[in-house]
Amino acid sequence: MRAVTYPGHHPGPGQWLDVVSGTLDTAMGWLEVARLPTTADDEALRRVRDAEELGRFAYQLLQELDGADADQIPHQIVGPFQRWVRGLGIGNSIFFRADHVANYELARFYLDESLKNVDDPSPSLRRALDSVEWPFLRLTVPSQAMGMLPHFAIVGHELGHAIQERIALGSNIVDPTALLSAIRRRLEEENLPSGRATDLEMHKVLASWIQEFKSDAVALLIAGPAFLFALSGFFEISGGSYGISPTHPPSDLRRRLVLERLRAGAPGHAEVFERVTGMRIEDDSNSPNVARLPGAAELYSELKARYGAEQAAICVEVLPLAEEIAAAVFDEAEIMMTRDAPDMIYRPEQLERDLLDHLDPLCALIPPIETRHEGVARPASLSGTLNVGWAALLTRLDDIGRPTAGATGSETMRMEKLHELLLKGVELAEARTMWDERP
Amino acid sequence: MGRASVTALSSGAIAARMETADLDRRLVVSPILDPAAQIKPGQAAVDVRLGFDFCLVTASRHGSIDEFGSENPLESLSELYRREFVPLGGRITIHPHQFMLAQTLEYLRLPSDLMAYVVGRSTWGRLGLIVATAVGIHPGFAGSLTLELRNLGETPLTLYPGQAVAQLFFHHVVDASGEPASEKAAGTQYTGTVDMIPRRLSDAVTARKLRGLVRPHDRMSTADEAGSETPTGADQNPFQ
Structure with a gap:
């Protein structure tokens, strides 16, 4: 696999292969110990079994690299993506790959924690682990996006996930007490219990939605209207559902929030786009079939059927606050980008x-x-x-x-x-x- | 506009046509990474560089590339090549007598009143490298040029994307009245960014007529030689 051409000018795939090689070397070292006449039988057997398991793990790591070579991902885009990574100040080791999946994904691998603690790691494994900036990131683009380059603007959102911690939010961005009361009231109406677990779930949903807003904000800042069109197109081909879940805010809201930002400024991106192309950007541009959210009662009922009463209650009650939260998130994202990566802002x-x-x-x-x-x-x-x-x-x-x-x-x-x-x-x-x- | 004469463009004229705001008249050779080296004053050409995509001829199960003798000539054409991507900073070696396809790094778009010839640079020629055999480029062409590389020398040559390998000479094209041509070659085979691998050998009319003229016996025996599994019954022959 080292003979394969991995596109772009970044060490990611090579570093990944180094980790695999180091893992295999470690397994081979265990086998060597098992062969020694001084090794007791039960210890030798343990070593052989462990080596087999580690070898299997190394094979799994190889599979994670599938789709990263120049035959599988359009090699032309990897270098420019790497520029986005550098421009955003993402120092993690990273590689890009294409896969037959529906969603874009940024995966984080924390292999150093597990591999550093194995018995007798080989020198090559130690070197490989030390050369990586952990967590190792892997950005997956769905193969279907490869048919039309502009859809790759979504990659900006995934890279936003890699730097979302840098977007600081005040602790008073939302009043959890009031929110929790509303959720409990809704659950009590159905004679359902609520307690500490509900509190934790509420924070989890809130945190997850905020992360999505942060990433949307970063993508919008680096890609401008292209992000809205790509995001809307993604919603459209994803089936036109509401998109709302405990992990994601509704699609309808997300595209509207992004559009509001594009309309801000004099002139804003939307005005410029319309002036040059003649096309006014609307909130359903490129996504006419994405369903608009129904009323709270109907939404609660649908979400309850899918996620259960507690999650449904949380989503429905967080929703009215989401716009307010998102506005603060987008503001903070702009402050962060202006401070850390001003050249990356697409004005x-x-x-x-x-x-x-x-x-x-x-x-x-x-x-x-x-x-x-x-x-x-x-x-x-x-x-x-x-x-x-x-x-x-x-x-x-x-x-x-x-x-x-x-x-x-x-x-x-x-x-x-x-x-x-x-x-x-x-x-x-x-x-x-x-x-x-x-x- | 005055009457155009059939002349080659000087480097100054080439640069001027590349700068013109009129898209119909603009000559595109892009990117010119080093204008001073690629469009030299006093000359009449643009140096073009080796691109990143290569097609290497591989061993094939087909006995020959036979447009009318095999069941699917397009398949045999595509099976003839193995693609290789070589990034800027990478290298590829062409061995003695090896043949491969390459592309120019530059994207070329010719307006309706210009045609071009692509000619290998003499420095490479002296080492035995033939760069292009299909040298004429018609008005309206838009894409990266496909180069046919063959090492006629006795020494392997290591090639790097970005190396200047050929030159483009541009000529005016005039219409019947001697005015600069304004009709583009609608329906030409290569338009836009296209694949290096040829899509057909003959135009549709030639292919139809020749297919009808080639004797069925010759077609079948050729297909058999090529190891084709095509049924030999005349009523099942797709080219009949």
Whole structure:
């Protein structure tokens, strides 16, 4: 697997393989001890069994890497993603992979804690564990997203999870006493008990929703409208349900909150987008079939059937406060990003430049690679390409390819062409950036 | 606009066409990583670099690439190649007499009044590396160029994406009245960013006519030689 090409310029896959090799070396060391004539039979048997288990574990670790090589994930996007990781100041070891799953996912691996404590770890295992910034992160993108590059804006949300601890919230963001009283009242109406466990569950739900708001805020800050379109598109293809659960706030609310932020400012992203493309961004743009939340009684009933009365009561009662909480979260996220990663914020003026520089050329089969002003070339950013891609997809798809290919071809063919052009743009903009970084 | 003459573009003219705001007239060769080195004053070409994607010819179960003799010529074409991605900073070795496809790093889009020739750089040629055999590029082409690399020398050559391997020469295209051509090649085979692996060998009309002309006996015996499992009954032959 070391001969495989892992895209991007980051050590993640190699570090992961080092951990696997070190684990196997450790298992081999145990087998060596078992072979020694001085080792007692029962100790030898224990060593062999432990080595077998460790070997199996190493194999499982290899499987976790599945989908990370250049044949399985579009190699063009990994380098730019890595720039997002660096730009956000995420120091953890990380790799990216594609998988046949429905959801994007940021997985955290804390292998150092378990592997450091095994008997007689091999020197290679020690070295491998020491070289990793733990927890090791793995970002999975669903294979279905690979068909259209702009959907990758969701990756910003997953990376937001990696830095959510940096977004500080005051302890008085919500009054837990009042909230808990409301939840208890609802449960009492059904003659159901509530107590300390309910209190804990309420905090768990609240914390989980806040984490989602934080990640939405980070993604919005780094990707602008592209994040809203990608998020909405994700909700749409996820079945158009309410999206509300003990772990996630409702889809309808999330897209509305993001849109409100895009409309803020003079001009805000939404105004710029409309001015250049002619398309007004609405809360159901790119997600017309996502269900709007019903009244509290109906929602409670539906959630109760799915999650039980306590969780349903918590979700329903947290909901009215969610908007207020989210506003504070988005504010704090912006403060954090302005402090820690100001260059990563995708501002309305940049959106305007990107749309003006690249949208018409994209429709004329010129990918967003770079802009030249007075002979000086500036590479297109990933955020810019994602936004230009969405603008083309939502407002100019019929124009794609027209200059040379004629107006023929199905919508699917034009989408494929758009995807190809955007991938090419991302690949060559990254090449331009890497070249410029070298003295 | 004045009457255009059929001339090659100087490096200055190339740079000017790349800068023009008019998208219909803009020549795109992008990214030009080092303008001073790739568009040299006083010359008449743009140097282009080796890209990241390669297709290596592999052993095949097909006896030959036979457009009319095998059941599925497209399948045999795609099976002929193994793809290899080599990132910037990586390398790939082409061995003596080996053949592989590569792409230019640069994306190229030609306006309707320009065509181009791609020519290998002489420094590589002296080492035995042939870079391109299909050298003509038509107006309206948009995509990365596919290069056909063959090492005719006796020494393996290590290639790095980003190395300058070829040059593009541009010429005006005029219409019947001698004016700059304005019609793009609608329906051309390669438009936009496309795959390196060829999709067909003949155009639709040629393929249909030749398929009808090739004697059924020749077709069947060729298919048998290729180890095809195609039923040999004439009524089941998909190319009849």
